[in-house]
Amino acid sequence: MTTAPLNPVPFLAPPELERPTDGREVDPSLGLLQGEGAAQRVRTPEPHPGRLVPHVEADARALTYYGLPVLQQPVWIWTIPTYLFVGGMAGAASALGAASLVAGGPTLERLENRCRALGLAGDLAGSVLLIADLGRPERFLNMLRVFRPTSPMSMGSWILALSGAANTAGFLLGSRSGPLGAVGRMGIAAGGGLGALLAGYTGVLLANTAVPLWQAARRELPVLFVGSGMASAGAVLELFSDSGASRKLTHWYGSAGKAVALGAMLAMQRSAPGAPRITEPLRTGATGLLWRAGLVLTAAGLVASGLGNRSRARERLAAGLTLAGALATRFAVFHAGKRSARDPRATFEGQRAGMGAAELSRPPDPKPAVFKLPVMR
Amino acid sequence: MAENHPVGFQWVMEARERGATLIHVDPRFTRTSAMADIHVPIRPGTDIAWLGGLIRHVLEKEAYFKEYVVAFTNAPVIVREDFRDTEDLDGIFSGWHLEDGKYHVDSWQYEGAGTIPAAGHKHLPADAGAGADEQDKRPATLQERDETLQHPRCVFQILKRHFSRYTPEMVEQICGVPRSLFEKVAETLIRNTGRERTAAFCYAVGWTHHSVGVQYIRTAAILQLLLGNIGRPGGGIIALRGHTSIQGSTDIPTLFNILPGYLPMPTTKHGSTLARYMKGNRSPTGWWSEFPKYVVSLLKAWFGDAATKDNDYLWEHLPRLTGDHSHMTTVSDMADGKVPGYLVMGENPAVGSPNAGLQRKGLRNAKWVVVRDLAMIETAEFWKNAPEVQAGEIRPEDIQTEVFLFPAAAHTEKEGTFTNTQRLLQWREKAVDPPGNARSELHFVFHLGRRLIERARRSGKQRDLLLRALVWDYPTRGQIQEPSAEAVLTEINGYTWPDRKPVPGYAELKDDGSTACGCWIYSGCFSGGVNQTARRKPGREQSWVAPEWGWAWPANRRTLYNRASADLQGNPWSERKRLVWWDAAKRRWTGEDVPDIIADRDPSYRARPGVEGLASIGGNTAFLMQSDGLGWLYAPTGLIDGPLPTHYEPLESVVKNALYGQQCNPARLEYRRRDNRYHAAYDDPAYPFVLTTFRLTEHHTAGGMSRWLWWLSELQPEMFVEISPELARLRGITHGGWVTVSTARGAIEARALVTARVRPLQIRGKTVHTIGLPWHWGTVGRTTGGTANELLALVADPNVSIMESKALTAHIQPGRHDLRRHPSLLAPTPSSLEPGDPRRDLPQVGTKRPMPSQEP
């Protein structure tokens, strides 16, 4: 006697193969999805098609695992190097603005106003860029759940948040009189201090990773980003400035930045003498091209703004070159880092040359780092 | 073993950690080799030469376990005077009959004739000399023996002579194994022989899938008997089977030529009465003298009250074999339109059986096909997805076969036992109900049977008599009326009739119709009405034998032939290797395991000459299923292709047989058809490379259970071939690129995995390359790919019809495959016998070969 089919279940047949599946082998009508990985959202049945590097005839003498990367490649998108540029510029502008306010006097008032605006705009734009990179952008406020000194990203999130708050106060209230104005001016001052950190912390952010190039250049990167930030701020301001005093200041500020940036870049090229493979992305390929472009453009910007007769046109040209150079540098650092992360030999040879834990002056504290500070919810 | 029995392999690893030496013999360096101490790369198809070389070495160095050999093997028994060995006849034994194209086996018998093989005849029902004649067989107690092993016609001397030319040099020339490696292995084996040490052999289809497959196992058995390893702890030969319960499937058979418990199937040659059947298959001596009890109990289980002494328990009405009804023969006949129906349950012949193209041709020419499986396997989809359909050579609308698909329940959705490789029955509970219309095999067969019985009752026809007589009253449960597996298991265990009280074991079965038993070797699995197979006492709470986990047949005996672990006085050969022994105080055999001897048989007991039945079993009998109770170094009966294993080349080889003029097994089963073309015996210019097949851990058999799962498919996502860097260079193949492998049966494409784990071998100055193919892939599933079985031909071992899948020849070239012009599409005409390659056989053997068929 036949019975009616009980809850008909799709049979394993070729039509099944065409249905999109999450590759989990769990039939939701029969099983509960409660595993730790069950919450992973799967849109395509074949995720990560490009992540596996196909078999390559690795150099027979090089000791790698089929030439496959040992590290995970940074998952960040183009908004991150853009943020590096924007944040650096904004932080340097805030610092300049605060210095102008504190030490500059009324001639620099317009400059200071522009710095204020630039700083705030940079903070806002930077936040948008960072949020766009998040895997779950709607959860951006979780960045402020903890204050974790070991993590430059946690510190940076706080720096950016506080800097934004300070710059907002400064922008809105800084020109007023009375107690509100005082609050505003304190905001500008604070924003300036934070801005200086904002410009440099991104270097620490990159350096505090396992990416061989960034880790090797952990001293040079903050300096590079600070200098490059100063150069970018100076360049943007130069596009607008009019009064002689502010022009001199921005010129001084920008040139100092360019010089420091160039120095840092040259130093960075030499940051891994024992393992040249680490800095190879700066020398070869598309990333090498981008890096050299950054160098050349920044140097050209320095030269162009430095030579005697400073016409407006020349200033604008120099500013343009500088900005292009700064942007190119950020992207070069970003992509060169990704490339060095993909290269297993960079990690292996670097560590064999003593650039791993051997470099530490003393072994790190074996106790896991514990954060006694309250967690903000 | 690590690849295909990873869970069982943990015990091998444990042994290794305790100091055992692991030797792995395989053409490829596999994951097992990675764990082994010694890996022996060997040319596929040459293991008889390899093992034979070890036998010769052991005999020559007198390194065999002498007391054991004299006590427990037929080494001293004298063979008939007219026996001629392969040494005399350049590779064949005496008795080859040119016209019949097979052996007449009289001359192989013991002096005095009439010995019957263990468990009766399977393939030699009435052949002269097989012992199946009308006369009573000569009891073993009247054998002629020479205890000094010097008589020129005693088995021991025949054995020595037979293997005398299997020298280390010869092994190197045939197998490609360097002499130093051979000597190292031989030395290791000999060191682990004797009272204090034992060695175990584990094998799987790498040994059985040859046209001399059974003889491979025989060679191992001879070696292990000489070394005194059979029946001893850490010794023996372990057959690693191909999937979870395939042991069970031969115990409760899905094989055409045996009844449950390895009883011989009636054939038209047996004669029409039960008495003649029993006479022809019974042995007067040894435990097999009990055989009539098992047959009668089986018939009683099937037919209950309808089977009585008066009607010979309905034996006359049982269907008989008319010839070879093996898989290959049946499918060939199906391809010729002679077999209308096909029930395929839990198997996927379109991928898993040799000559996949011919398998599908069979499916196309059947009238109806029923497939029961978890997924829409290739056998169910042959009319839609087969390579020839995809290539446009066959159109689905031209196929007349009616295909029925029955979804099957998974193993978690039904209860029952698995019987695995070590003869262990383990009960499985049902976890969930099967979804939708999926049903278990038990449900399907039970309800199919029920309906057929109803029809039979209505028809009243004579031919439906047996159906009407069937006892088919298993209780059913639940809405879907699932029959009780425990009821079936109880019937298999056996009970008294008609009150159905479970019997404690096969010793309690009777031949007078008062007991019923579905499978005598399983008797005891439900003793006391308790499901012994469901026991799960953890190993750490038991002795090292762990008898209370599941239940092993027979009688929960974990190591067969364990009488041989004690000497003739009943004392273990050593304390270190004690297993069972004679307790003189209690006058009983006892020990760690269930003794494989009549429990109260004094070791000194010897049967008087002429005594029959159980009384003929001496206290020194270790192999009590044999008529003479001895381990057979030489098999006087029971095998079609020789009493001793002989090195023959595979049907398709790359070199001549270095030992004999007779190239291949003269008794091999060939299917000469245009859609089953064979290559040349050797030096075939079109197919110069050796092809072997293998399995991966990540996939399972024909892929029906693994290629539908993402998690397994992603581990081995594509069909590939393993070749050596040398072969890749020779053929211009790049690693990871596409290659096409071809034979006269078909061609497939696959990715190339170029690896140093496969190495070319030097065989008499010739470089022999091997191509390794996993055989898991087909045309449906998450991962699809070329089917290795497209390339294989139907050719079989004559004793058990096992296919030759491990050694054949093929060609390989870079590039993808042109799917058109599939060889299986060639018109067959079964009567057009392709002429065989005469180089395979001596002139006195001839090229005429009987075509296996279902009618004589």
Added chain:
Amino acid sequence: MAAAKGFFTDTSLCIGCKACEVACKQWNQLPADGLHFSGNSYDNTGHLGASTWRHVAFVEQTLPEALGTVEPQGAGNGSSFGMRWLMESDVCKHCQRAGCLEACPTGAIVRTEFDSVYVQPDVCNGCGYCVVACPFGVIDRRDDDGRAWKCTLCYDRLADGLTPACAKHCPTESIQFGDVEELRIRAERRLDQLQARGVEGARLYGQDARNQPGTGGLNAFFLLLDRPEVYNLPPDPVVPTAKGRESWTFAGIAAAGMFLTAMAGALLARGRSLR
């Protein structure tokens, strides 16, 4: 707090069956990673990732490539060719000093009561910083999903006193689970045993802070039969934070420099304008 739990993966016992990979995926209900034939021996998985938390590596070595002086496992002295096939089940190391944990700005990555490192998927916002902070390349962000994922040491199983899925399924007990202290003792004993047998390349990887100062020791450590690079493991990994002080110092100096430059410039400019 309960005793620290972890894995000791003894690669000398690994038969490459990948039961660990499948058990992990099944228990955690992870999606598949797609069908990619790599040609890299039997390793078609490639690397750990967001949806692969156990990965078996395969390395075929023909002697004398394999260290040259090592007593090979699986190669007979006197076999016609010498071969070795190394197999290793890779997993998140649950470092004592965990790069991912110290980098996580949201506090999604925490240390559990079993001393394991766990990512809370309801907190993670996918910033991807942990991905670059792991010196072993373990944790990854899944594009479809946006969050970072890695081995949880079967936190849900541990809570009920069960063994993690991979260790439970490993047929040869290559993956051993237990208290890290006890596993360490076992590992050292095993190393001695192998060295006594002449397996020269055998070494421990990350069993304590002395062996691997950069991470303070791993709660999931290994016994390897060759150099770490052979298995795609870094030879001298270090938690990036350990070098953080240096970096922050230079950032501070640069920031101070920026401010001073700005101040100096402002003062000079004011001075000039006053003149």
